[in-house]
Amino acid sequence: MLVTFKEILSDALDHKYAVGAFNCLSLENVMGAIEAAEELSSPIILQLAEVQFPYSPLACMAPIFLEYARKSKVPVCVHLDHGQSFETCAEAIRLGFNSVMIDSSLLPFRENVALVKDVVRMAHAMHVDVEAELGMVGTIGVTEASGGDIYTGVEESARFIAETGVDALAIALGNMHGNYVATPKLNITRLQEINARNHFPLVLHGGTGTSVEDFKACIHNGICKINVATAIQLRITEKVRRYVADDRANYIDMKYVIVDASREVVKEHLTLFESIGHA
Numbered sequence: 001m002l003v004t005f006k007e008i009l010s011d012a013l014d015h016k017y018a019v020g021a022f023n024c025l026s027l028e029n030v031m032g033a034i035e036a037a038e039e040l041s042s043p044i045i046l047q048l049a050e051v052q053f054p055y056s057p058l059a060c061m062a063p064i065f066l067e068y069a070r071k072s073k074v075p076v077c078v079h080l081d082h083g084q085s086f087e088t089c090a091e092a093i094r095l096g097f098n099s100v101m102i103d104s105s106l107l108p109f110r111e112n113v114a115l116v117k118d119v120v121r122m123a124h125a126m127h128v129d130v131e132a133e134l135g136m137v138g139t140i141g142v143t144e145a146s147g148g149d150i151y152t153g154v155e156e157s158a159r160f161i162a163e164t165g166v167d168a169l170a171i172a173l174g175n176m177h178g179n180y181v182a183t184p185k186l187n188i189t190r191l192q193e194i195n196a197r198n199h200f201p202l203v204l205h206g207g208t209g210t211s212v213e214d215f216k217a218c219i220h221n222g223i224c225k226i227n228v229a230t231a232i233q234l235r236i237t238e239k240v241r242r243y244v245a246d247d248r249a250n251y252i253d254m255k256y257v258i259v260d261a262s263r264e265v266v267k268e269h270l271t272l273f274e275s276i277g278h279a
């Protein structure tokens with residue numbers, strides 16, 4: 001069933017687990033993710049990021065996400081990941097997404113607040129919830145640590161939440177997007193301080209390659225949504241590569257190789273995030 005972002009996150013916050021948010025780029029990804037959530041009786045978030053629109057157009061993916069969400073036996077939220085403008089958020093809402101992320105985290109604090117506030121006002125009028133980001137979650141190979149404090153500030157987080165009216169906040173704890181060369185060490189102390197200050201749904205981006213220990217510390221200290229994108233792509237590539245090496249390989253069966261790989265990797269993360277049985 002299709003449920004709101006607020007509902008799915010508040011249950012996770014109350015019961016100290018995290019909802020897995022999986023970037024699905026194809027029908028096969030969606031099928032595998034929903035099967036995984038149903039098998040494990042877990043809530044799940046299906047999401048698509050704006051940078052992924054060139055190969056998975058928003059207008060084509062929206063009806064697929066919504067159809068599987070509505071028919072599903074478990075709570076599903078359909079979310080826009082890393083919307084880059086007010087207009088993209090509005091378009092996702094028009095297409096039926098029930099939550100959106102506006103990512104203006106590269107802007108200075110005041111400008112970030114102003115844009116998020118505008119999106120929140122528009123989205124809430126449509127009964128849609130909003131995620132925003134404060135602090136810098138970089139990208140492997142693109143962003144290097146800038147030398148200063150790269151982590152989200154504690155007081156800043158409280159001001160940001162109060163001033164924008166946002167429903168969930170993605171924070172920077174040393175996490176990065178993409179595939180890590182070495183396992184990162186997250187700043188769990190900072191997370192505990194932000195959590196103690198706000199008791200508010202916090203989001204971890206760049207979930208691929210994080211250690212089990214850090215994942216557990218995040219989940220038990222206020223992170224209630226974890227984004228997973230790269231891990232799915234890596235697993236599918238590995239399985240498809242092995243499959244097509246066989247002369248008998250054919251396209252239809254390959255589609256199911258993708259479904260199975262998606263289901264497998266999503267199940268592993270739902271287990272890790274302790275959301276099993278919370279549907």
Ligand SMILES: [Zn+2]
Pocket residue numbers: 082137177205206227
């Ligand atoms: Zn992200």
